[in-house]
Amino acid sequence: MKTTKDHDERIANMTFASVYPHYAAKVEKKGRTLEELHQVIEWLTGFKVKDVQRLIKNKATFEQFFAEAAVNPNASLITGSICGYRIEEIETPLTRQVRYLDKLVDELAKGRKMDKILRSP
Template identity: 75%
Template structure:
């Protein structure tokens, strides 16, 4: 299934700060912590807590968020379906990166073990 350019553009222009509280709510509702959420985000992007907060404060778009990220080399190991799309089949790079993050947050909320989420061999 291919994403439409309109869909990709909408994701690119969405602010990370507007979605972040939903990530927090989702994981906390399931008994996980903000620290665990930050660990997952740092694993994927390389952003530490201070850098993450600065990006939230600046209200960067997902496009800016992932442009500056040092994407984990194991990110392509994140596979499966999220929001009706098979992650490994998403052609738009940015949309795929956003879905990587969505999938990791999902796995955290579902109670998956941290070493599984972080694709530790």
């Protein structure tokens, strides 16, 4: 699926710090923990809690965030729709990576078991 250049730029320039509180509120509202959120973030990106805190403090954009990340090789197993887009059809790598994170947070909030969220082949 082709996203527009404006859409991709908006996502690239959005700060992780502006989105993280929404992720945290979403999972906590549904009875999940920040530890579980951090486990999901670490699985996808390799970032430990201190890395996440540093990226938030430095107001890293998603472009900077994923440039530093060691994206999990199994991330391509994340499929489905998020924000009206089929993840596996998104052509822009950065936009697809951000949507991977969105999808994992959604699955966590929906009560999916952690072993299903943290995909393995």
